[in-house]
Amino acid sequence: MNMKNKKYYIAYGSNLSVEQMAYRCPDARIAGQAVLAGWELLFRGCATIAPNPKKNTPVLVWEISERDEKNLDTYEGFPTYYRKEELNIELLREGAEPEMATAMVYIMENDFGRRAPSPYYYKVLKDGYEAFKFPMHILEGALKECMDKDAAQRMIEEVAE
Numbered sequence: 001m002n003m004k005n006k007k008y009y010i011a012y013g014s015n016l017s018v019e020q021m022a023y024r025c026p027d028a029r030i031a032g033q034a035v036l037a038g039w040e041l042l043f044r045g046c047a048t049i050a051p052n053p054k055k056n057t058p059v060l061v062w063e064i065s066e067r068d069e070k071n072l073d074t075y076e077g078f079p080t081y082y083r084k085e086e087l088n089i090e091l092l093r094e095g096a097e098p099e100m101a102t103a104m105v106y107i108m109e110n111d112f113g114r115r116a117p118s119p120y121y122y123k124v125l126k127d128g129y130e131a132f133k134f135p136m137h138i139l140e141g142a143l144k145e146c147m148d149k150d151a152a153q154r155m156i157e158e159v160a161e
Contacts, residue, residue: 008103009072010034010087011060013047014121016128024075025068031061032093033132034103041138043146045115047125048082048108058134061091061103072106082106114146116155123159 008031015021021028036059040052049057064072076082084104091099117125122143129139144152 006063006065007069008089008091008101009062009064009069010036010089010103010105011062012036012041012049012057012105014124014128015062015072016060016132017124018131020124021062024071025062025064027065027068028062031063032091032096034059034061034089034091036087036089041142043114043117043142044108044112045117046108046121047117047142049105050107055138057138058129058132059089059105060128060132061089061101069104076106078106079109081109083109116143116147116151119155119159122155126159 009015009028011021015024018030036049036057038051038053038055039049039057040055041057042048042050062068072078078084083106085107086102087105089101089103091101091103093099125139126136128134129136140152140156143155146152147155
């Protein structure tokens with residue numbers, strides 16, 4: 001594959017799943033991690049992010065091919081369900097200096113209102129947060145924002161079992 005066609009893609013939702021990405025995007029490789037300062041993780045059925053100066057969202061950064069991006073466009077329902085934006089990030093890798101980079105991210109096109117994810121979807125994110133050592137309170141906080149606090153706590157506990 002031609003390296004100049006590689007681009008960075010920011011994952012904050014179910015594409016934290018290495019297994020899912022291997023299936024969807026066979027060329028994709030983990031490039032590192034980043035923190036989106038001033039962005040909040042939200043659930044509108046599926047995950048999205050929205051500007052919020054008081055919040056940060058940890059993300060996984062993938063290096064993807066053009067073919068991977070076309071696959072992602074299909075899975076993410078681009079351009080109807082999600083739009084694409086380019087964000088400047090500080091790419092963090094183990095044993096390397098932080099590097100400034102530009103990466104593509106999918107952001108939900110419409111405000112569908114805050115809606116809880118399915119327990120299955122939430123567990124995929126939880127597993128990703130654990131695998132990459134992201135702060136769990138960010139994920140749990142997003143869940144508690146979109147549903148009754150008791151129901152959110154129950155889902156967190158069910159998924160933990």
